Structure formats: C-alpha cells, structure tokens
Amino acid sequence: MAVFFKESIKGPLIRLMAAMCSGVLLTLAYPQANLWWIAWFAFLPLLFAVRNKSWSAAFGLGFLTGLIHNIGLVYWVDGVMRQYGGIPWYASIPLLFLLAVYLSVYMGLFAAFTRKGPVRPLRSLFFAPALWVCLEYARTYLITGFPWGLLGHTQYQNLEIIQIADLTGAYGVSALIILVNYGLYLLGASLYSGTLFGPTLSRTRGMLAILLTGMIVGGAYYYGVFRLDQVKQSCKNAEAIEVAVIQGNIDQNIKWNPAYQEHTVDTYVRLTKSAVSPKTELAIWPESAMPFYFSATEPFLTARVLNEAREDNLYLLTGSMSFERTEKDPIFYNSAFLIGQNGKVLGKYDKAHLVPWGEYVPLKKYMPFINNLVEQVSDFSPGRKGEALPANGVNLGVLICYEIIFPSLARHQVLDGANLLVTITNDAWFGRSSAPYQHFSTAVFRAVENRRAVARAANTGVSGFIDPTGKILAATNLFVEDTRTASLPLLKTGTLYTELGDLFAFICMGLVIILMFAGPKTK
Incomplete structure (x- = not known):
C-alpha cells in the first residue's frame, strides 16, 4: 500500500513543483532582480510538467505558474490601493488576487494549447511563440488593457536582442524567448529516457528543433548588431x-x-x-x-x-x-x-x-x-x-x-x-x-x-x-x-513598427490559426 501511494503521488507532485518553479524563475527575470538570462529557460519546468496531460490539467498547471509569477510581479498593487487609494484591505487584497487570477488565465491557456508539442515538434516550435504573442496582444487591449511586465521586458538591458522591436514591437522579443524555451524543451524531450513526462522524442527532431532555434535567434542577434551601429551613426548626425x-x-x-x-x-x-x-x-x-x-x-x-x-x-x-x-x-x-x-x-x-x-x-x-x-x-x-x-x-x-x-x-x-x-x-x-x-x-x-x-x-x-x-x-x-x-x-525617420504597428502580432494570429487547423488531428 505504501509503495502504491508513493508511486501514485510522485508524478502529480513533481508536476506541481515544476509549475511552481517556473513561476518563481519568471519573476526573478524581471526588474528589480534583473536576472534577465533566466527568462530563456524559465518555462522548461512548466513545459515538461504539462507534457501529454489533458487540456484541463495543463491549464491548471499553467494557471498555477501564472498565479505565483503574477503575485510576485504585481504584489505592490495592494499597498498602492490601501495607502493611497483609500481602499480598505478587505477590498484591496481581493482586487490584487483578481488581477493576478486574470493575468494567470493567459499562462493557463498557453500551457493548455502547447501540451502536445512533441507530437508535432517542428510545428509546435513555431506555434508556441506565435500563441504567446497572441496572448500578450490580448492582454494589451482586452478590458482596459494591462501590458505591464510583458515577457520581452525582461531583456531591456540586452541591447542586441531588443533591436528587433523596431520591426515587431516588444512582442518579437517575447517570441524569441518562447522560441528558445521551446527549442530547449524539444531537445530535452529527445534526450529524455524516462516515462514520467511521456515518451521520448526522436533525437533527429530534437536536434533539428534546436538548430532552427539557433538560426532564428542568431539572425535576430546579428540584426541587432547591425541596427545598433546604424542607429548610433544616425544619432551622431542628427540635431x-x-x-x-x-x-x-x-x-x-x-x-x-x-x-x-x-x-x-x-x-x-x-x-x-x-x-x-x-x-x-x-x-x-x-x-x-x-x-x-x-x-x-x-x-x-x-x-x-x-x-x-x-x-x-x-x-x-x-x-x-x-x-x-x-x-x-x-x-x-x-x-x-x-x-x-x-x-x-x-x-x-x-x-x-x-x-x-x-x-x-x-x-x-x-x-x-x-x-x-x-x-x-x-x-x-x-x-x-x-x-x-x-x-x-x-x-x-x-x-x-x-x-x-x-x-x-x-x-x-x-x-x-x-x-x-x-x-x-x-x-x-x-x-x-x-x-x-x-x-x-x-x-x-x-x-x-x-x-x-x-x-x-x-x-x-x-x-x-x-x-x-x-x-x-x-x-x-x-x-x-x-x-x-x-x-x-x-x-x-520612422520605423516599420511606427508605420505598420502590430503587424507582427497579426501575422502571429494568422500563424496560430493555420497551425491549429492544418494537418492531421491528434487525440
């Protein structure tokens, strides 16, 4: 009986701890901690935790990650409402919790829709970043909008990487971070030999996924190097x-x-x-x-x-x-x-x-x-x-x-x-x-x-x-x-982003629709 009980709770407990771990890691990537490099692998525990789980279970784990992260990110809202807004504690604490709950729904949706990634690895490698951009875009405009603490903001000191924002806005930087997390996840799934997180992905596909990831991130980095030099020169010549x-x-x-x-x-x-x-x-x-x-x-x-x-x-x-x-x-x-x-x-x-x-x-x-x-x-x-x-x-x-x-x-x-x-x-x-x-x-x-x-x-x-x-x-x-x-x-002079706005976000929306409905269905 003891052995059965131990085995029956081992998987769920590890998955819960992994989801919580991602929430903590994500918060550390933001100011004031400024551990920006953590963002590039912070999603890995969550991605493994939701692998091959049901839609509702994956949503719940993602929601847990989001709840821990968002309470850590916007905890200060409670103090502001109480000290300066005249809102009593019995209203401010629930309002803080409701804000964190609302923001966590987006993380839950991301986890639920990416839980079957290794089934179609190369498709999911592009689906995950595109989906994340769609969710951030929704956060920016739904209700009154609250684009505070977008994932890309963790990289505000990483000058080479953030230069793509003149094409894509901050959403493009967020997409790169998710791409790297997902590429590492697929590589890990191809090397993993256990049964706790589902079957092993073929190593060929895992290596191809990380190769594509490296090429895209490398291209973004070199674009950043090029644009940095170009804009610096423009600044020298400007009034x-x-x-x-x-x-x-x-x-x-x-x-x-x-x-x-x-x-x-x-x-x-x-x-x-x-x-x-x-x-x-x-x-x-x-x-x-x-x-x-x-x-x-x-x-x-x-x-x-x-x-x-x-x-x-x-x-x-x-x-x-x-x-x-x-x-x-x-x-x-x-x-x-x-x-x-x-x-x-x-x-x-x-x-x-x-x-x-x-x-x-x-x-x-x-x-x-x-x-x-x-x-x-x-x-x-x-x-x-x-x-x-x-x-x-x-x-x-x-x-x-x-x-x-x-x-x-x-x-x-x-x-x-x-x-x-x-x-x-x-x-x-x-x-x-x-x-x-x-x-x-x-x-x-x-x-x-x-x-x-x-x-x-x-x-x-x-x-x-x-x-x-x-x-x-x-x-x-x-x-x-x-x-x-x-x-x-x-x-x-203007930029592509200034002229066309959130075109990148709309492209991501189209990509999500195409990848969700194209090709054979999996149960």
Whole structure:
C-alpha cells in the first residue's frame, strides 16, 4: 500500500513543483532582480510538467505558474490601493488576487494549447511563440488593457536582442524567448529516457528543433548588431537638444496638502536653476509636479512657474491637474503644460489612458455603491491620443504615468510628428517596491520601437534618459532630490513598427490559426 501511494503521488507532485518553479524563475527575470538570462529557460519546468496531460490539467498547471509569477510581479498593487487609494484591505487584497487570477488565465491557456508539442515538434516550435504573442496582444487591449511586465521586458538591458522591436514591437522579443524555451524543451524531450513526462522524442527532431532555434535567434542577434551601429551613426548626425529632468522627491503624504504647495514650487524652481546651463533648452518636471490647477487657480504660484521658464530662457514641461468648464459638471484632466521661453503656456496634453481604480472607477455608473469603498479615487476624464506639443522645432510626444506601457500611444505620438518622447510620472505610490524599476524598463522599448530618445521625469524616481538604441544614458536613485541633464538626438525617420504597428502580432494570429487547423488531428 505504501509503495502504491508513493508511486501514485510522485508524478502529480513533481508536476506541481515544476509549475511552481517556473513561476518563481519568471519573476526573478524581471526588474528589480534583473536576472534577465533566466527568462530563456524559465518555462522548461512548466513545459515538461504539462507534457501529454489533458487540456484541463495543463491549464491548471499553467494557471498555477501564472498565479505565483503574477503575485510576485504585481504584489505592490495592494499597498498602492490601501495607502493611497483609500481602499480598505478587505477590498484591496481581493482586487490584487483578481488581477493576478486574470493575468494567470493567459499562462493557463498557453500551457493548455502547447501540451502536445512533441507530437508535432517542428510545428509546435513555431506555434508556441506565435500563441504567446497572441496572448500578450490580448492582454494589451482586452478590458482596459494591462501590458505591464510583458515577457520581452525582461531583456531591456540586452541591447542586441531588443533591436528587433523596431520591426515587431516588444512582442518579437517575447517570441524569441518562447522560441528558445521551446527549442530547449524539444531537445530535452529527445534526450529524455524516462516515462514520467511521456515518451521520448526522436533525437533527429530534437536536434533539428534546436538548430532552427539557433538560426532564428542568431539572425535576430546579428540584426541587432547591425541596427545598433546604424542607429548610433544616425544619432551622431542628427540635431540634438539639451534636456534636464527634475526629480523633486515630494513626499506623497504632503503632496496634496495646500500648506506645502509653496514648498513644492520652491523645490522645483531651486532644483531647475541648479541643473540648467545656457545650453539647456528644455526642463521637465514630473506628473502632477504642481499640486493645484495650474493657470486656473493659485495665480501667485502659477506666476512663479511661468517666471522660471522666462528667467532661465527655456521651455518647461510640468505636470498638473486641469479642468474644463461645461454646462453641467466640470471635466477634470491629468495634464502636462508646456511653457515657452517667454513665460507663456504654449500647449497642454491631457492624459488619454487613465488608470482604473486610481484615476477613475470602472463601471461607476452601474455600481454606485463602489464610491463608498473608494472615496479617494480620482475622477478624471481621458484626453485625446497622439497630440504632440511643438516647441521651436522640437515636437514633444508626452506620455503621462503608465501610458508609457502602451506601445500604441507612443506610436501615435510619433505619427503626429514627435521627435522626442517625454514621460512624466509620480511613482511615489509604489514605494521602494520593484514597480518603479519595472515601469522604467518599458520606456526602453518605446525608444527602440520608434527610434526616438526618451526623457523621463519621476517625482521620486526613476528619472533619466534613454537613447534611440534603448541604451539607458542616465538613471536616478529612488527617493532623493536629483537632476539629470543630457543631449538627446532628434531623429526624424520612422520605423516599420511606427508605420505598420502590430503587424507582427497579426501575422502571429494568422500563424496560430493555420497551425491549429492544418494537418492531421491528434487525440
């Protein structure tokens, strides 16, 4: 009886542990741990665990991997909702769990549809990456969209590999990672001689799979080497602008206290004067740097900000709230104001993609009782997408807070003429968690996808600059007053990704459909 019990639980326990292992490994590949190389084999335990299992069993194992990974990836959501959103723990913890559950469904689907890979190994070698891209694309746009922590983002420091993003977006980098994982899996299946994870795959097919994988990854790598040299040369020949980003490090607990408004303005003016030189043309302050309705209330403080631009003879971009009067209730926006060298407001960008549960309450009209649980959640309205702000030959493509994680928003700014991407944010909400580093890493892909330099100003960090190759030129530490200046190239040429958008994702969708329904069926 003891022997029977031991044998009956051996397989399921090992499979469960393997699925959990993949979840942990995946999380370690992301910032803040930054063990990016782990991503290239993190799926192996899961792939072996689901091999030849039923659809439901494979989905369950994949879901478990996703749940462990996603709780480890977005654990900070609970603290943000509780500390700053006014959401009590009995609502914030379930909301965090629901977010992790939702994200884990995608991993479950991936596991379920790839469980029979060795039955048709070469077909599955291309099916798995294409399916993963489809799932990431769905994550980007379904409901309100949440493309936070896409698999490709783990490689934000791997410059040669991420250059393909100017063709495919970040999805192409994700596809490469899945391709390598699956190629290694098929090779392992061809060498494996046990019975726990199913029958052995022929070694010829295993070797062919890894050979094809190596050729594709090698091609992507050499494309990256070529494009790095090409874009670096373009940057040398391009016009440039000297930019300063200002990190005020204003405590979130006092930020919205009217008694500290003058202190906040003083801090940003002081830091700006210490950072700029006669060569500096643009200074950037973070999201909601001015904690009042800029140019509509507080005329004394507004005048101080306008005077700063005039005194230092520079363009100044600052975040602030704004509102628009209507016949009914006023409409509120999370905005960025561009101030000219003459001290006049030249333009305004209103945030187009708002944060659910942070800047608005989803379905509030249909569930008014939610207001009693989330009294401190803002009630902003979305602005229009893709409106670049012109500043004497420089067109600023502004992205506020987590708009930077949506590739289409940056792309639309560039299509509207932006030759410099600017992202302003207040990541004080996240504390010293991994979130500020995860957030910063996504900006690298917006730079590569569109071949535009990125300037990032964050209240408490990470502030810095990224060049059009994706190289991080400067990055501040968290929770310190700091400034950074850099000369940024103003490239004008577009990329295939800028022009055609997510064509690669649509190709992957077609490939998934073809590979799912073409050829003989297997039970």
